[in-house]
Amino acid sequence: MTATALLFVADPLDTFKTYKDSTFAMMREARRQGMAVWACEARSLRWQQGGSVVADVQQIELTGDADAWYTVQQQATRALNSFSAVVMRKDPPFDTEYLYATHLLSQAEREGARVFNKPQALREHPEKLAILEFPQFISPTLVSPDMAALKAFHAEHHDVILKPLDGMGGMGIFRVKDDGLNLGSILETLTEQGTRTIMAQRYLPAIVQGDKRVLLIDGEPVPFCLARIPQGGEVRGNLAAGGVGEARPLTERDREIAEALGPELARRGLLLVGLDIIGEHLTEINVTSPTCFQEITDQTGHDVARQFIDALKRRLG
Template sequence: MKIHLGIIMDPISSINIKKDSTFSMLLQAQERNYIIYYMEPKNIFFKENKVYGRTKYLTVIKDKKKWFSFSEEKITLLSELNVILMRKDPPVNIEFIYLTYLLDKLKKENVLVINNPTSLRNYNEKLLATNFPKIIPKTLMSRSIAEIKKFLYEHKDIIIKPLDAMGGKSIFRIKDKDENKQVILETMTKNGKKFCLSQKYVSDVQYGDKRILIVDNYIVPWCLTRIPKKGENRANLAVGGIGKVNKLTSQDYIIANCVLPFLKKKEIFFVGLDVIGNKLIEINITSPTGICQIENFSKISITQKLFHFIEKKIIN
């Protein structure tokens, strides 16, 4: 059976193939002789009760100078594809939400969409972890400066971040005695007009922020530990964190197994958990990363696990 795969992503010309998880997926799909249809969100449209995409056939190669090429561009009826990987990076803005409505229609026509577009729309990555209150830090979601100040006074040392960003953007650590706390809160909440997430600071971040990957029910036994550089509170690789691959601890497995039933129920098949110490910080479901670093270090092929799952779902 020849599998027709659609990929929705940010411009492929802008990626870093050394660490881009979507590129690793594309290499695996190509190795399996899939026909790959490339799309960006702007290429997808709805007409006469059908969802279409202005697609290009995509070929990829592990070459840092020229890693992709396109062939025939055409209008494709997307219900004719077998599977679509939704790999658009945040921000999860209104345009992202609109796109999930169109992907919902494809799911109803038996196209496998990873991850489930309804779940992508319903569950904000920063807030999804709040479904597991026993394993997360003390948390507040509010746009009230007064409420955040109370939270800060209670916990003395907090992290505040926007609900719609990624890669460590606009994340602040605030201590109770910080002379800049007022201006930080005014900026983050846009003077009380924008919701933010505040969490009690977890000091174990000095030892690293772990990215734990899950493919369906399979917990990858290695994680990418991102260690903040000196003088930095954020461990994200995008802001200079150092990445190391480590085996999961027993506590990591406890956290991952805690969320597995929920993920399965909501058809969230490829997930990245962010864990600091013994606390779950975020559940990444839009376009989780970490594949390249883990695969380069270990003997595990995460992409093989993912596409074995895809083929099993499609054939069954």
């Protein structure tokens, strides 16, 4: 077996869009550097008294073909602590099953596994709520299930964004302008009649210039961000919602935010973080499966996957 073996806990391999998938880019770079690449789904993680956390895993080889992009070299049930590192790359939603997976990964850590991002840090940094720790960088924000409080926030700021706390790719995001059109109906839906906590933020007009994804790798910012620019009257810049990605050098403000957060987040065990910045304001801290590796690399030549794998190797010593 190759000296360094990486296990990627990810979504089903057959769902990967390899032309843009960041996990695929990590795998490709790992193979380029001579590492063995293994994969499993979070649902296959299990633990039984008297044993270690194991998973049903498969070693894969990358073919270079865009469609049939991998072949399975072998399949096995292996303990997570038998790998050089475990890379947790399952996409949101951060639901109860995701939470349970992080607890199993924490148990694997107790058994000697090296897991990135650290499971405890994943639990402690829910992607929408993690910004609350850094109020100096965010726009006016309210987190609440209370519809009266949310309506008062709209009355104060007139133009707001409402979003669920467990979404991804722009799903479930609404903009309510000064006229308050459909505000009550939207709040009833998102909060499930006041029983589900959501986030409200003042609308930032700078979104028309793009929702910037700034990547932090072991606390260091990648020198280029990907500005995801809304199209066709959309308020969402997410690529999954039809936004167009444009790589740009970081601005002074981008660097200020990245350098303020980066070292502390890295210290907590977050090897890879995706900051979302609109204009001058931090809007999200993404820690589950930050993306945009390939878009930045393709447009700028800066090899983000190589930077990530090199940082992972340094962590492993």
